Amino acid sequence: MKTYISLWPAAASLPEFPRSVAILGATGSIGASALKVMDRHRDLFTVTALAGGRNGTRLAELCATFRPPFAAVLTDAARRDFLANLPAGYSPTLLVGPEAYTELAAMDGVDIVLSSIVGAAGFEPTLAAARAGKMIGLANKESLVLGGHIIRSACHESGAVVLPVDSEHNALFQGLQGHGRDEEISRLILTASGGPFRGRSAQSLAGVTRAQALAHPNWSMGAKISIDSATLMNKGLEVIEACHLYGLPVSMVHVVVHPQSIIHSLVEYVDGSQLAHLGTPDMQVPIAHCLCFPRRVEVDVPRLDLASTGSLTFEEPDLEAFPCLRLAREAFDAGPSHPVVLNAANEVAVDAFLDGRIGFTDIAATIGAALDRHAATDVSTPETVLELDREVREKIRHSI
Ligand code: NAD
Ligand code: MG
Numbered sequence: 001m002k003t004y005i006s007l008w009p010a011a012a013s014l015p016e017f018p019r020s021v022a023i024l025g026a027t028g029s030i031g032a033s034a035l036k037v038m039d040r041h042r043d044l045f046t047v048t049a050l051a052g053g054r055n056g057t058r059l060a061e062l063c064a065t066f067r068p069p070f071a072a073v074l075t076d077a078a079r080r081d082f083l084a085n086l087p088a089g090y091s092p093t094l095l096v097g098p099e100a101y102t103e104l105a106a107m108d109g110v111d112i113v114l115s116s117i118v119g120a121a122g123f124e125p126t127l128a129a130a131r132a133g134k135m136i137g138l139a140n141k142e143s144l145v146l147g148g149h150i151i152r153s154a155c156h157e158s159g160a161v162v163l164p165v166d167s168e169h170n171a172l173f174q175g176l177q178g179h180g181r182d183e184e185i186s187r188l189i190l191t192a193s194g195g196p197f198r199g200r201s202a203q204s205l206a207g208v209t210r211a212q213a214l215a216h217p218n219w220s221m222g223a224k225i226s227i228d229s230a231t232l233m234n235k236g237l238e239v240i241e242a243c244h245l246y247g248l249p250v251s252m253v254h255v256v257v258h259p260q261s262i263i264h265s266l267v268e269y270v271d272g273s274q275l276a277h278l279g280t281p282d283m284q285v286p287i288a289h290c291l292c293f294p295r296r297v298e299v300d301v302p303r304l305d306l307a308s309t310g311s312l313t314f315e316e317p318d319l320e321a322f323p324c325l326r327l328a329r330e331a332f333d334a335g336p337s338h339p340v341v342l343n344a345a346n347e348v349a350v351d352a353f354l355d356g357r358i359g360f361t362d363i364a365a366t367i368g369a370a371l372d373r374h375a376a377t378d379v380s381t382p383e384t385v386l387e388l389d390r391e392v393r394e395k396i397r398h399s400i
Helices: 029-040 056-066 076-084 098-105 120-131 141-158 167-176 210-214 223-231 233-246 284-292 323-334 337-354 360-373 382-399
Strands: 019-024 045-051 070-073 093-096 112-115 135-138 161-164 185-192 253-257 263-269 274-278
Touching: 019 029, 019 098, 029 045, 029 056, 029 112, 029 284, 045 056, 045 098, 056 070, 056 076, 070 076, 070 098, 076 093, 093 098, 098 112, 098 120, 112 120, 112 284, 120 135, 120 141, 120 337, 120 382, 135 141, 135 284, 141 161, 141 233, 141 337, 141 382, 161 167, 161 233, 161 284, 167 185, 167 233, 167 263, 167 274, 167 284, 185 233, 210 223, 210 337, 223 233, 223 337, 223 360, 233 253, 233 323, 233 337, 233 360, 323 337, 323 360, 337 360, 337 382, 360 382
Parallel strands: 019 045, 019 112, 045 070, 070 093, 112 135, 135 161, 185 253
Antiparallel strands: 185 263, 263 274
């Protein structure tokens, strides 16, 4: 199997159980699901570090339960809240600031780094974990969108292994493993729920509210990814993520809308066989698959009952109403700096939408305009990636 990023590890190269885990983004939605899995299987894991962002109080609660020796927060305010809420007799080493995340990601004694920060902020810690040869459970798709090429070479140099937490990519991972050679894959098919506005026309989307956009029909997730799901940018980012993970051109990564979110994605082989991964939509399943790989463990999610599910339906994505998916495909094809621009523009626009400063359809318009203005630049190093990311954010913040 050709691997763009280090996947398909030999079992011998993976850490033994119990595995020591650092969760970057422990206070978020993925962090919560991961801790449920780890709580159920305490014999398999040691929680070594929990990092939250600005929510020191929540992080202190999690640390009180799991007692990691290390913790990290982003800001001084979060540090104060964290310290004020710790139980007596427990004082983990606390790291503060963005560097804390790269430090934890590369720390000796950590076997698995669960990269579940949201947004481009996940790039440097993910890269640090890749350089340090860690087993990485990757939820932060933005880090591959920014610099999949850089993370790949870091993995190849260090022997780090990336296991995809994103449910679609985890489904593909399962469908690809142990099946055929590279030239026998004919395409990957990512499923998309279609989000809360599936079936709506482009014109009708202009006035939708923040609350409507956040109300995802099938998945309970953080705010940014929920908006990305409503614009279909999430699926666009996932197409790029799949191209990086599986070393395929964008023309081989298709998207089909499947409103029930029961089939998580499919691999099609040259003989016409399509292998699908099905299950109840709950992130504990792909998270457990990654953290325990290659073992499978019990997970507390309702079993899928196809008879009561009744029917599974499929439709083409509407690229006119949801242009973000098209923009992402075009950005990946245009070269490595365009996805950086796409991602930065999206993050700034989504923030502005969540703050009520722009409308829903302005998100795609902002990204489209940023891509139109962009002439390809060199993004072969982390510094050039981050510099372009900063430049684009600054320009767009001024313009909205
Ligand atoms: P979330 O908003 O619920 O949590 C984000 C976490 O990141 C929090 O712990 C927050 O404190 C931390 N954080 C935010 N900004 C930070 C910064 N600048 N520095 C350090 N920490 C920071 O988000 P989520 O839904 O858990 O998503 C996390 C990532 O996983 C995203 O990249 C998302 O695309 C991906 N993902 C999420 C889901 C899901 O079901 N939630 C599914 C697939 C992939
Ligand atoms: Mg996904």
